[in-house]
């Protein structure tokens with residue numbers, strides 16, 4: 001019998017030989033090893049079940065463990081080595097287009113954004129090709145040899161920098177989430193029960209960003225100590241331009257990034273350089289960055305006097321609502337999924353533009369009782385965390401919901417609390433707790449709490 005040298009599931013990589021006198025019989029070596037593997041599988045199963053407790057054991061009894069290699073598929077010959085590895089043909093991952101809040105799956109020509117498939121991802125880092133995209137006038141593919149960044153305004157030494165200039169400077173790499181202030185906007189007024197979590201919450205992603213700290217560039221240009229605001233402008237046709245206050249938070253966290261997840265930025269995400277303003281609305285993270293201008297007051301571009309303002313219940317508009325507040329969402333089970341009675345892994349993502357996540361709670365009875373979910377480390381500044389919890393569904397209709405708290409003590413509001421201050425006419429910064437209803441058939445739908 002041929003035997004693989006890779007450990008079978010539930011076995012230790014190097015199963016120790018059974019104690020006893022040295023084996024002098026003619027027993028077949030392979031058969032003996034198989035027996036040891038099976039033995040160790042049984043052992044680890046028993047150990048696991050003991051540790052897990054009786055409730056979990058009952059739920060786990062169904063899947064049979066492989067007893068011999070005859071129970072697992074044979075080894076398979078491979079394709080040649082490749083220059084770019086592709087996803088498995090068994091895995092389908094794509095963004096979904098949107099043309100206005102909740103109007104999804106539109107012709108890309110009409111789309112204003114495309115959303116990350118949060119329901120199909122694990123861990124916290126978003127693959128670059130699945131990073132949500134929000135571009136106001138298409139995605140130019142700029143020539144890095146010609147691209148320049150101008151730094152001017154209240155500075156002693158105005159400078160024009162090319163990509164190699166940036167790359168010669170000290171760099172930093174950091175994991176941060178990025179979120180469009182429009183994330184969640186489909187749920188301000190009503191909850192479309194057909195939406196998936198990709199469709200309700202897919203305007204947030206997380207990446208490792210690398211580039212030059214803004215504070216270093218400010219030194220190079222000799223920014224005036226009296227400067228309190230910075231204008232950042234993009235090199236796309238829309239020329240998105242935003243004023244950013246030079247708060248301690250901004251001075252310590254902002255990067256001019258040229259890489260994402262280890263590779264140069266992709267064109268859709270600002271190649272060859274973009275601003276990264278961690279924790280604040282995605283709109284400030286100007287792509288295709290061509291200009292930073294320092295001044296004493298906000299520059300009042302149309303992007304902040306008109307587009308990114310919030311209509312309040314009083315009829316007045318709020319400007320410069322910049323932070324992405326504490327938020328979380330259960331990504332599985334989530335909208336349009338179907339669950340079976342029995343053990344479930346509830347999992348999701350939590351993040352806060354104010355700092356680290358301190359706690360994630362979940363409820364499986366529509367918010368009447370709450371339990372603390374386990375957070376997978378590491379827990380980083382202005383970064384998403386993955387949380388999870390075990391839950392046994394008894395087959396009765398119910399509602400599941402999560403609630404995050406950040407290190408500053410900010411608690412993700414329920415919908416009523418959010419609407420009490422913001423009304424229903426706001427468009428941006430919807431961070432209310434997300435409720436998923438589960439019906440008697442196990443169908444999961446987007447609902448308002």
Ligand SMILES: Nc1nc2c(c(=O)[nH]1)N[C@H]1C(S)=C(S)[C@@H](COP(=O)(O)O)O[C@H]1N2
Pocket residue numbers: 131132133134135136137178179180181233234235236238239240268269270281282283284285286287288
């Ligand atoms: N120059 C420029 N920068 C831009 C935009 C744009 O259209 N042009 N879109 C902004 C918005 S609204 C968001 S949410 C983020 C999205 O970045 P991404 O497409 O890499 O996810 O970029 C911001 N920076």
Ligand SMILES: [Mo]
Pocket residue numbers: 134179180181182282283
């Ligand atoms: Mo955005």
